[in-house]
Amino acid sequence: MKKILGVALGVLTAIGGFVDMGDLVANADTGARFDMNLAWVVVVGVVGICVYAEMSGRVAALCGRPVFDLVRERLGPRFGLANLLASFFINFLTLTAEIAGVALSISLVASVDYILLIPLVAILVWLVCWRMPFETMERIFGLLGLCLLVFAVTVWKIGPDWNELLGDVAHPHVPHTESVYSYAYFAIALFGAAMTPYEVFFFSSGAVEDGWTEKDLTENRINVLVGFPLGALLSLAIMACAHLVLAPRNIEVDQLSQVMLPVASVVGRLGLALVIIGVFAATFGAALETALSAGYVVAQYLGWPWGKYHSPRHATRFHVVVALAIAGALLFGLTGVDPVKVTEYSIVLSAGALPLTYFPILVIANDARYVGQEHTNGRWLNVLASIYLVILLAVSAATIPLMIITKGGS
């Protein structure tokens, strides 16, 4: 049991990255519009996040330095500050969307307008950040998020033609109803969701919170290799559900309730209950991940004490930043802004800032003074990581033009 709970950090991080509020809808929308022709992007993305999350966790375990420490040390204060502002802004947008997402998932059961639930959700998120031990938090929300596996069960129960399904994955093409640009735009959105920067902020800070040392390097690897592929699997299952159930009926997805439709129609009541719990846990987990990351990045850039392993009185400014981020997201959420649109934009924007976060990780993971000679990257890992750095640069250059050309993927 302890072994299973040991991967909670990886699972929570990955769920928050792959199937948070915006991604739930984006995945289903992709499946309904492009069938499985974009599934390969999720596969490419999950390898990338595994490569970099493993490095960030290893560095954190060996020298106790989380990602945003490295960002300032290796990029210098100026680029570090640019990254800080971009990351904080993206984090804030995502947090807004997640809080609204939690409210939406509760409103499906409580039949109260979700706007009215936003303040309650914001207070709950703050309370968990303020009081709940990190370990308890990652276990509760990581494990409850696994209820989303009901999407995989749904695909299996539908019993699709696996050859056809996997054929689309292996031989993707642009459907004739869509333009090349919108195909590329959705590809970037999926890739950005897989590699959102707050995943490594949260994962590496969580490694410090959980007190990882050299002894925990295997645990780091297991967390990465179980957590992120699981997140990708959920993401693909949601896509496949939409492709199999929604696409034939010409349903375009732009709401959370439509995402759950295939599960409800195929698995029935129990399925619907599970999926609502799963969505609640995933969005709540992502809200915690982004709220805490807001505190992590600011505190680590400025050298303040941070983290839940201290009591709030020993990380005072950190807790103030977290609380302010939540309060800001609450106010922004109350304006009734569409949470789906907000995350979609934030994911695409974050794709533009990716290289600034991942480059320092790669440099430090090769620095023996940080990780010790025997734990620096091997040659093949460096080759793979460098290839991904090139992809990240290309993606970040293409992001803004594509956003303009496709008018946000519409």
Added chain:
Amino acid sequence: MAGGRVLHATLDLLDRQLRDRRFRLCGNVDDLELQRDPDGRVWLTAILCGPGILAYRMGRRRLGLWLEEANRRLHDTPEHHEPYERTRIPIELARQIGPAIELAVDADDLASHDMERWTFEHIIRHIPGNAARGSSNTTPR
């Protein structure tokens, strides 16, 4: 001053995390103080750290001075008897230089910690539950 260690200032020192004698995080290396000896060699004499210093280093001199002054006024710093100023840490007090720099000083004596204390006194202290540890099994590193 013979036998100094050779360090690459930008790579090994600038922007590193500082930790005090009780391993508390207490700011970053915002800037360095260098002195030239009669032979023309340059020695590192102190680590500079605290409000305004980073802004000053980044070329925002007026902002830097303003931040430093604001911090001083806000905290009404009493006369202290430490062998260092509140933003200047002599390099002799750096016990270990690695991925983080360990100092033989107390965070409470550094200007970089003033806001942390102010935030406690004015905000955190008034919220219930501020003393509860978030986790049981971790020692700060």
